[in-house]
Amino acid sequence: MPEAAGCPQASGLAAGLEADRALLGRTSTAERVADILRDRIAEGFFPPGTRLSEDSVGGALGVSRNTLREAFRLLTHERLLVHELNRGVFVRVVTVDDLNDIYRVRRLVECATVRGLGEPPYAVQAVEAAVLAGERAARDRAWQDLSTANIRFHQAIVSLAGSPRADELMRGVLAELRLVFHVMADPRRFHAPYLVRNRQILEVLQSGDAVEAERLLASYLDDSQGQLADAYGRKMSRR
Structure with a gap:
């Protein structure tokens, strides 16, 4: 798989991982390393096509090669990474089929969560925090932060179900979704209109109308799936 044009190597991003060492605690398990890398992918820190060097990533996190390889294996199973023989490990470049399947899962989980909320009032504090973070990012013209806030909004929606399994499922799905967002040439034009819709959904939930x-x-x-599918179509037509 060729690396995405203009994507940085992990060695140039490793310094940003050093602050995450504290999250590992005393036991640097592969699961904890995978959690950190998954979150970083979801935040757009590692774009699609980025090669993850064992030396730079392992050195930044202070973990052994075996621990890092196991974390890579876990994330490969989640379709966030891909291993290429004699080339290494790369952040996966998703396809339009991946996009359609991601949205199929999102409808099954997100819509079902809202449908099953029961009687109001609903504990939407995390949803509100994500909306406020997105609005703050828009004011600061921090478009990557706006994208991250949008993902956290949907994670917070699913958290209303009170299901650790649903939360875990959506963490992986939404990290994979972040890889899809890179197809959009103008993140501001894509994300900004949905910020208004996030607030609208929040206010309707606050009113108790599930x-x-x-x-x-x-x-x-x-609408989001349609926009992304159109962007993929334009990208493929230019090849």
């Missing part, structure tokens, strides 16, 4: 919130969310997902 039925309307689910309708808004389903329409939101349809």
Whole structure:
């Protein structure tokens, strides 16, 4: 798999991982390393096509080669990384088929979460925090932060189900979604309109109307998928 044009090597990004060492605690397990790398992928820190050097990533996190390889194996199983013989490990470049499947899962999980909320009031503090973070990022013109806030908004929606398994599933799905976002040439034009819709969904949930919130969310997902699929189509037509 060729590296995406202009994508940095992991060695140039390793310094940003050094602050994450404290998250590992005394036991640097592969699962904890995978959690850190998954979060970094979800935040856009490692773009699609980036080669993850064992020396630079392992050195930044202060973990053994065996621990790092096991973390890579876990993330490869989650379709976030891909291993190429004699070339190394790369952040995966997703396809339009991946995009469609990601949105299929999102509808199954996100819409079902809202549908099953039960009686209000709903504990939407994390949803509100994500909306506020997105609005702050937009004011600061920090478009990558806006993208991250958008992902956290949807993670917070799923967290309303109170299911650790659903939360874990969505962490992987939304990290993979971040790889899809890189197809958009102008992140501001893509993400900014959804910021308004995030607040609308929040306010409807605060009012206790889960039925309307689910309708808004389903329409939101349809529109987002359509925009991304169109962008993939344009990208493929230029090849």
